[in-house]
Amino acid sequence: MATVCTQCHAELAADITTDWCPACGGALIEREDAIAKLQPALPKAEVDHRGIVLPRRHAIGGIITPQ
Numbered sequence: 001m002a003t004v005c006t007q008c009h010a011e012l013a014a015d016i017t018t019d020w021c022p023a024c025g026g027a028l029i030e031r032e033d034a035i036a037k038l039q040p041a042l043p044k045a046e047v048d049h050r051g052i053v054l055p056r057r058h059a060i061g062g063i064i065t066p067q
Helices: 034-038
Strands: 002-005 028-031
Touching: none
Parallel strands: none
Antiparallel strands: 002 028
């Protein structure tokens, strides 16, 4: 399960426990993480100082977004 903000859609790291989004102050919900099921061999996610999971980056630059 992934913890996601209902307002800005930021995904929080699994070890972060809070009642509100550290980025915008919005409410958090738990949702099924469908992307992780489709790609089980993903590298460890990069997390910023607020506990928000950052988008994955390609080796030669740019952000990888799920389709």
